[in-house]
Amino acid sequence: MPIIDCKVLVIGAGPGGYVAAIRAGQLGLDTVIVEACAHGGTCLNVGCIPSKAIIHVADEFEKATHFASDSPIGVKVSKPEIDLKKSVVWKDAIVKRLTGGVSGLLKKSKVRTIAGWATFVDGRTVEVKTDDGVQTIRAENIIIATGSAPVELPFLPFGGNVISSTEALDLKAPPKALAIVGAGYIGLELGIAFAKLGSKVTVVEALDRILPLYDKALTRPVAKKMKALGIDVVLGAKAKGAGKAGLQIETADGKAASVKADKILVTVGRAPLTEGWGRDNLVLDMDGRFIKIDEQCRTSMSGIYAIGDVTGEPMLAHRAMAQGEMVAEIIAGENRVWDKVAIAAVCFTDPEIVSAGLLPDEASAAGYEIITQSFPFAANGRAMTMESEDGFVRIVARKDNHLVLGIQAVGGGVSELAAAFGLALEMGAALEDIAGTIHAHPTQGEAFQEAALRTLGQALHI
């Protein structure tokens, strides 16, 4: 096949890669993107989007179950049933629509797409194994966007009843008993969903708490709900392997125990995909297990950029997208540098958690003298009308000039508040800016304004 020469070559069409390619195409750069699987990467195919679909199914099913018992709001239904096979078909249709949409957007931006697995030959040349043979591509600039994959435990290799999040999203039926190793956000999102769908869920976590990235005030409402859903949480325990009856563990006091399970879901994090694409043929400096990048996402080799999960934490789609956009603009000659104030993180547990900027502890550790207050949804009219009174909005600000450093919330549907939180931080809002903005009534967002007012010592509704 004839060699392809291009200005920009993107390896991996996940959120980072495809955004980089679209922007590069929009900027008139001759761009090629290589992807071995469907466009959209982990996010669209086996991550963010399908998990949210299954979580939605679980939420609707729980609602129906709630109505079938004695709901105080006066809605009554007969006992609901779940046809997970049908749910998965519906979920797959959404995924297909979105990945097809990405392909369309790439085409619209005049990006050439190559299907196949890319391997570096040298810092300017990549070979792609396609169905039609090996395609050589030479590029002035290459963007590595290879992403990440679920971490496998050596004593619990994936296969059979031991599954990763990918397989969990394609189950034919809810497991009767599901053991989950790792109480991070992926494990808890899926654990809560399957508990709602009727599985007996047990979560095993090596640390002494769930969701260790958040403080206890934020995770408490989640722990409370998990308890209400009958999820067992075994903290300080180590998974040891799969047994006949389920998961073998060692509890905090060193005793061996067994967790009954017909499926074992391992969610102990994700690892950057730094092997298998010819990194040996390059001389890339590493930063731990990640590819080392500077504030413009440049690697140690000129003309080679890296974005997304392969470059470090937080491994979030929206971080990768912002990096991709920036790198395309840098290649087009614009003066860009990573200058983001906040990358909001959302945990689609029940209730949801959203965090943007610094947590109180992090702000103090960073040397700021802070003021912080929260406003509970129990005092928010809209939350009451949605039977969703658990949780709060909390603001962390500098004491001296009231610059907002971090905003967090836990509660039903608070993921949508991420937009307001991110905007406030990115615009450099002071407490007075949020307190002085009219927030529509009755909405959960009023809790945001009230949290700012309360931090200023001027709350009106508490």
Added chain:
Amino acid sequence: MGEHIIKLPDVGEGVAEAELVEWMAAIGANVREDEVLAAVMTDKATVEIPSPVEGKVIWQAAKVGDILAVGSPLIRLEVDGPGNVKPGEVVEAAPAAAAPVKTKPKPKDAPKPAAKKPKTNGAAAAPASASVSATPSGAPRAEGDKPVASPAVRKRAADAGIDLRRVHGTGPAGRISNADLDAYIESGGEPQARSGGLIRKTSITDVPMVGLRRKIAEKMTIAKSRIAHITYVEEIDMTALEALRKQLNETRKEGRAKLTLLPFLMRAIVKAVADQPQINAIYDDEAGVVHQHGGVHIGVAAQTPGGLMVPVAHHVEARDLWDCAAEVARLSEAARTGKATREELSGSTITITSLGAMGGIVTTPVINHPEVAIVGVNKMQVLAKWDGQEFRPRKCMNLSSSFDHRVIDGWDAAVFVQRLKELLENPAMIFIEG
């Protein structure tokens, strides 16, 4: 406490309006009696307006570049005592708007209240903030603090190559606004290249064409759009004149200005136009008349800090060489320091332009409309010249002269320049009468 209104005084005979070129006293400033409040410019001269009273500036009539009518309120001061405005009296804010002047007044500027709001304010103002205490702000950023700015401001700064750490933020918590960035750019903040590399600059600085610059632009437009220029260049052997000049300078009386080339050229022009009066003239093309002047009033183009000015040596025909030298020295000093009067800046009938050592070998001078000729002096250099037997070093210089071809034919232009050449190469002829 009262208010005192100062109106734009009569700044020159026949002057109906003046352009505000500078405010020396900002709103809120306390001024003493006789302290200069503002500078206005008429057709030619800049006039400073002093304060007749002591007080605090509370209102300014216009912004720099606006045209004000003579007699219209210029500034309002808050003064001890009653002032010259009765309480509650409505002051006619802008007679300029009503005055029958030909330039367009800007009525929207005149009645504007004292404190101008920055352009960038708007809907973002927090309506509920009245109930919230003011945000502490304004203090310089502590070391290591990141600059706070919205993504839009950050992008603008990046595009302009500006490191926001160098920009002072005036917003809450030291937030940098678009206006702060503008102020930094206007103050001459330099773009910083990232790690020493080359960067693209996409900033655009808008420089208002006000004052002298605007006058120059207007005059140049008229000259180049109405006059059909013909430029004629001739080389002059200056060796003899230079020797004479050196001799005269070495033996000059104390207190006399040192002779430059200009006085010789001025005298040579007087001599040459005596034979060709059509060169020393003003062409009124609307009336269809060429006014040939008996008096030779030579404009001498001078570079000043504000731009090009042309002070005029009047009646050069009645000035001797030394007098010409003294007059040129006096006028160029007056122009440079902005002290030249209206009279000293008008009335020329022919103009000399010289850039001295910067003069280059040829120029295409633009005629000082409505004159019909301009004589341009190029740089002098020693060239090897063949005298028929050998090469000799000669001090040579080009004269680049432009003429209004509508009234002066090429032949006449050539005759004029050849006459100048003859006079300058044989300088004794300049001083022989008849």
